Amino acid sequence: MQTKRTIFPNKALPYLLLAPQLAITIIFFIWPAGQAVKSSFEREDPFGFRTTFIWFQNYTRLFTDPAYLNSFGRTMIFAVAVTLLSMAIALLLAAAVNRLMRSGKLYTTLLVWPYAVAPVVAGILWWFMFNPSIGIITYVLSQLGVTWNHRVSGLDAMILITIAAAWKQISYNFLFFLAGMQSVPASLNEAAAIDGAGPFKRFWTIVFPLLSPTTFFLLIININYTMFDTFGIVDGTTSGGPAQATNILVYKVYADGFLGLNIGSSAAQSVILMLIVIGLVFVQFRFVERRVQY
């Protein structure tokens, strides 16, 4: 691992400097994660008097439980829908801003602030507009002959959280796409224009391919975001309902463990989620990010 050409000779000081970070990491991250792994192999009786070691039973039970498999499937659909929706809109907006000179700054300011909106707040904003009795969008939909009720229809509820989650993420994707586009050398575009390529052709054959590292990076970040950071959106609006339709994995861990007190099953679910994050982080650092070297 890289270091400076000359270094300070102190022996104890570096440990002292690292101590706070390491202490917090070990006490609040690594130790609890270890506990989660341990209790995922155990069963606790309902009164908490006895725990028995049961090998992989919590896991095998999960993967034969239709409710868990359903939650898994819903999470995948949710992640793909949010990622595609917010990235597509962000790409379009970034391409548009990139064409402009001065007014582009104003548009950027107007587009980036939702980054600072908490997911739960984003959820409630859209929940209000889709309110079955007084929501504005519900009203417009009913004028078009569409009945909307996310309290009854699982599909409606899924669309609601997808829109809220995608809305919040547009700003993030927009900024990264814009930064990526601005680093494409102008000479490439100019050369292609001289050869007679129009703006759309130039975008798809020059800019978009050169953006592929950004696109891939955002793909991973967005999947990560939808799987974990959208907890607030679900908890603030649908609470996993109706009939488990929006019970995504991260919400189910919380609902089963913290509210339902099914510790063993919730721990096993946590471990599965951990493996998913580890996979995502691995892909991100191995294939995307070259800035960080070990």
Added chain:
Amino acid sequence: MVENRPVLTFLTHAVLILGVAIVIFPVYIAFIASTHGPGTFLRGVAPMLPGEHMVENYSRMLAAGHSTSGAPPLWLMLINSTWMAIIITVGKISISIISAYAIVYFKFPFRTLCFWIIFVTLMLPVEVRIIPTFAVVANLGLLNSYVGLTLPLIASATATFLFRQFFLTVPDELMEAARVDGAGPIKFFKDILLPLSRTNIAALSVILFIYGWVQYLWPLLITTDTRYYTIVMGIKRLAAYADQEPQWNLVMAAVMLAMLPPVLVVIFMQRLFVKGLVETEK
């Protein structure tokens, strides 16, 4: 711009105006709702134009809160949120900058191991270790306290990486010159490295302030005492109540207040925000 195409430029503006409208519309509707009286939401459609109860709604929520849904006055929750965001920002930056300093400017046994331990935090978001982390905090007696709200969140791999990357770009000659002049590690850090890191610290502060402000699950887990509620978690109680009795004007006033501080930070510190976001993000 490579060539002049009026139609495409027109289309560009049209797309952007539509995009901005989609982004702003939900907040506009929320703001409008927060300016109406309670009667407006009993039937019909939520209003599109401002009402006359704005001052009344906001002052009532700020001063008294919403006792039927168990929400304390909003000023209290806003102060808690501000404290939480500031403590997290300062805490994360302080412990990360010194860990990065240790990793870059010293050689010691287990250096790589320490680096990997810090790296691991990226793989363990709160959401995947809810119950055991809650148990640790409960055993330490930190439920319902500012320490409990903030301390477990201030480990930061991303901030450490950012400072590490930055320190690696600082010319080696600076440190050699400082050593020739007799400066020890503490003096070098304080008088040379810290001033050089100013912009990075500022940019990171913007991102971390927002990170701290929007925390939801963590305060939800460890606060049961309304004195420690943060506004972002308090919103949920209000909203759940609004579903039974439509007092959307009050709920939306709270929503607006929960959004305002971090959004203002982004708008007024946009340069730092963009720098912080694009450079730190993992």
